[in-house]
Amino acid sequence: MPPAPGDREARRKDVSEAVWQVLAEKGFGGLTLRAVAAAMNVSTGMLMHYFPTKRALIAHALDLLETRTAERPRRARPAEGLATVRTMLLDILPLGPDDTARNRIWVSSWDLALADRGLAADQAARYTRLRDSLRPHFVAALARGELGAGAAAPDQLAASAVAFTHGLVVQALFDPARFPEDVQTAMLDDFLGSLRAGEGSSGGSC
Amino acid sequence: MPPAPGDREARRKDVSEAVWQVLAEKGFGGLTLRAVAAAMNVSTGMLMHYFPTKRALIAHALDLLETRTAERPRRARPAEGLATVRTMLLDILPLGPDDTARNRIWVSSWDLALADRGLAADQAARYTRLRDSLRPHFVAALARGELGAGAAAPDQLAASAVAFTHGLVVQALFDPARFPEDVQTAMLDDFLGSLRAGEGSSGGSC
DNA sequence: TTACGTACCGAACACGCGTTACGTACGAGC
DNA sequence: GCTCGTACGTAACGCGTGTTCGGTACGTAA
Structure with a gap:
């Protein structure tokens, strides 16, 4: 040998x-x-x-x-429901140097992926997997009454959460000064808060 | 000559x-x-x-x-407030072939932009301009009481709207079958509806 | 007519790319 | 000992790239 x-x-x-x-x-x-x-x-x-x-x-x-x-360090998953969603999305955002580098590389890969049919399919599958990993926690959130009455289906909620998060990623990558860690966190919390839709947070107008 | x-x-x-x-x-x-x-x-x-x-x-x-x-055909801007925001974001989404091509090229340009300091600054400035063009309509929406009590500042609302929209763009580009025109529209409407936060749509739990 | 500047072509340049071929060192197996 | 297969390094190949250089056609100005 x-x-x-x-x-x-x-x-x-x-x-x-x-x-x-x-x-x-x-x-x-x-x-x-x-x-x-x-x-x-x-x-x-x-x-x-x-x-x-x-x-x-x-x-x-x-x-x-x-x-x-897949193997990046992740925060501990707290309770079920929206809190878990929050943790999962925080693990995606470019809050530190490593996450920033990873997200930069992901965004960079899209140029290649959009021009190659196979790579595009891979990327689409990744998005599907990401949404699927989010969905059960939205289901739990719904069951626990954490979502407003007008909440959409879990699939759509997952897709919206992924959209919001990755759109925030792109903006933060290009303008890190405008999107420091606390701003990103606040935006994510506001997004999730808006899903709660008038219950829980600051009392209603009754 | x-x-x-x-x-x-x-x-x-x-x-x-x-x-x-x-x-x-x-x-x-x-x-x-x-x-x-x-x-x-x-x-x-x-x-x-x-x-x-x-x-x-x-x-x-x-x-x-x-x-x-900048010169793409745009929908007519209806009333002030959230309805205008909706129209502006609909004009961004890849709902037709032309919008799809334009968005593909935008995403493709990010690879170049992320590697070049000057191009990155240009892209950041474009995002700032886009958010700035959205902000006054969020201000109007706030003044008209179209937003829930827990609504964030107009700057943050604009950033969130841009994030949601562009994140949806990317997902739709890679998986157009899963994000046809009506799904994108429904997702956008749900996103804007969640900003209304418990008023207007289906009554509260009081 | 002559001179000139522009529009454009075709060929070539130097360079960087992915890839290949050849040569050497070295540890394992007989 | 020798042989052999692996782990490289060196150098080159063919090709595509951005760029440059003469050369031709042509309409204008003198």
């Missing part, structure tokens, strides 16, 4: 780190074999030993993006 | 059309001089007579995007 068998995966992790660094700085449009190789001080030929083609490297980059998103 | 002086602008319009076509198909990542030249059956050298460098052509593409966005 050749050298250490575990080294292979270790090397791929090094490559992942370099890929991540390049993506954070230049986005997918600037993801190039030479840039990745330069970021880890190796030759481009070495990269090809671990990723035979650039398409493989891009696929790995997207995998890496999805993995790091 | 050389040939017709008006021809110059006419030619630039032709180039604009080709640029638009390329952008709609390949996004900014696929915007290349040869692609544009091929789209109008001319040589790349001809392009350089009207746009000396690619950076100039990219700048023109962004200008074109902004112009076509």
Whole structure:
């Protein structure tokens, strides 16, 4: 057997780190074999030993993006219902450097995804999964009476929450000074508060 | 004086059309001089007579995007207040082919913008302008009592509305089957309805 | 007519890209 | 010992990119 068998995966992790660094700085449009190789001080030929083609490297980059998103540190899920939704959406917003980098890379990937049918389908599936992970908590919120009388169906609520959150992400990425952590949090709380629709928070006008 | 002086602008319009076509198909990542030249059956050298460098052509593409966005056909603005907000946001959503293409190109441009400091500032300024154009109508809605008691400040309302709308745009672009025209409209109406917060629609629980 | 400046083409340039081929080092197995 | 397969590095290839350079056609000005 050749050298250490575990080294292979270790090397791929090094490559992942370099890929991540390049993506954070230049986005997918600037993801190039030479840039990745330069970021880890190796030759481009070495990269090809671990990723035979650039398409493989891009696929790995997207995998890496999805993995790091799935395995990011998350807040503890409190009670059921809207509070959980709030926590999940807070975990998405670019409140820290890591979240900012991750969101930047996600947004950057949309250019590629919109031009490639397969990648677009992947992205659509990701959105579906995200909405599906949110839906049961909206169902619980409905059951617990946390939502106003005019509340929409859980599917639509989930889609709206995702829309609001990602739209806020994009604005915050382009204008971080205008959307610091507390502003983002306040906006999210107001959005969720408006779903509560006149019950609970500040008493009604009766 | 050389040939017709008006021809110059006419030619630039032709180039604009080709640029638009390329952008709609390949996004900014696929915007290349040869692609544009091929789209109008001319040589790349001809392009350089009207746009000396690619950076100039990219700048023109962004200008074109902004112009076509500003000059797109718009719905008539009804009364003051939330109804106007609704109309303005409906004008943004990808409800038709033209709006879809425009939104695709916008999203595609974010990859470039996030990697370029100047372009990012431009995009941030555009968002500021969009929020500013929305704010007075939220002010009017507040004055007319169209918003619930717990409504946030007009600036924040405008930012939230933009967030919701653009987040919905992105989801609709990637999954148009799941977000047809009526679903988008219903989601927007529900979002605006939740801002009304327990007054007007279905009576409170008193 | 001559001179000139513009519009445009076709070919070429230098460069960066993804990819490939060749060469070397080195540890494992016989 | 030798062989072999893996892990690289080096150098180059072919190609597409943005850009440049002569060259031609043509309408205007003198």
